[in-house]
Amino acid sequence: MQLLSGDARRAVFAPLDDGALRSEAVVRRVGSAIGLGLLGDGEQLPTEAHLATMLNVSTVTLREALAELRKLGLVETRRGRGGGSFVRSRDDVLAELADARLEELGTADLRELGDVHGAVAAAAARLAASRASRTEIARLRDIVDRLASAETVTGQRRTDGRYYIELAACAQSVRLTMQEMDLHLELSQLPWPPAHAPGLLDVIVAGHRAVVDAIEDRDAARARTLAESHVETRTLWAIELRLQRLEAATASGGEQRAVS
């Protein structure tokens, strides 16, 4: 088995530490890795035994997860020589998984995830303002430009993740960078805001541009505040979407009760 390098890919197969519903956690992890392109279409997964060891789950749990992934159409298993489990990238299935995940999470979970992401991104932006070289700032700008022109939802999401990871690298911090990678494996399990309201992409792009401008001006306090409030805005979008769904579900549930 190869050693997956590049921390993003390593994080995909890092041991799971959320105790309950572990097979679902495996499904989510693999789903988000496909969404971020860390697992490519047609790529072969490690063997069952190896995968179970890497993720620190039992082979029974892993088989349950693989069965679910097959049912969803995200993994295809071929028998015989050259056989194994192969990844299938399907944007429609990933979008459904994201909706299901949003439904599962409470507003407090979303707020917590946003709190940590805000803390990491704000710290990275503050440090980057005094540590990023001109080359690195140019690279950040280039990534934001690519985000603005990315045409697919998947492409937008990946480029957005890349922006945050490069921002943390500009802070010269391995630990902040690893935190960002872990966070994006979680964040990418949720719906991408512009998928529901395309206009939000402009808000995201403008938010990132403002942070990069502050970094270029070497204004650490402004970079920090802008990054923090931008992540806060996005957390609110996720919570609003969650509440809208809840309202819709309650409304239709109420009708059903009225009928029955």
Next chain:
Amino acid sequence: MSPGRGDEVARVGAAVSTVVEQVFATVARVRDAALRSLEREGTPSAALLPAGTRELLHEPGQLAVGLGLVVAPRPEAGLPLRLEWWQVDPGDGSSRALEPDLRPTSLGYYDYTAAEWFDVPRRTGRRHVVGPHVDVHGTGRYLLTLTEPVGAGRRFAGVAGADVPVRRFETHLLRTLGPLPAPFVLVNDEQRVVLSTAPRCLVGSLLPPDAGAPGEGARIPGVPWRLLLVHGGRLPVG
């Protein structure tokens, strides 16, 4: 500058050079192995480095935790991005092949042709040191990356290089130096601190703009670094 300070600059500069040359000696062995294969085979389609190359990582006193060859892609000949790179696993100390993510559509895409450690030797035909940098899409470590071109001009075949963790470089250099001299700062050509014995100048930070003109300080031959002495907590004095 008093003669005493000049002596200190010379002593620290010599120690830095010694450590750097030690790593470049390893890089040169990787380069030579690659050149021998190139002369033999012509087209780099199969592996260029003999399997034994990775043993360099396990030599006593080796500072590098990663080394190898990064091949210049040649799309017209159907030759894609390719690395022959080994790294020491931080866990069990064994060496393994690095297999980074070379898919352009991935969040983890490692576009090494745009990386400074690849691009500078390609453009200039000369060796280069990058860092300290967070090697996001490669090894995930905090590194100095030392590279030199294999072949030159039209025959540029890629770069040979080695990764040295920032911590290992610092520990080794300070040990080599023995008694610490006056506080000093080593900066690279981006004004970034490579190593510092002045607590207010942190590794990885950029020198403040008021710290004097770039180009001040003593050059370290063969690397894009300068050495500055710190006077009473203030930078810089060459």
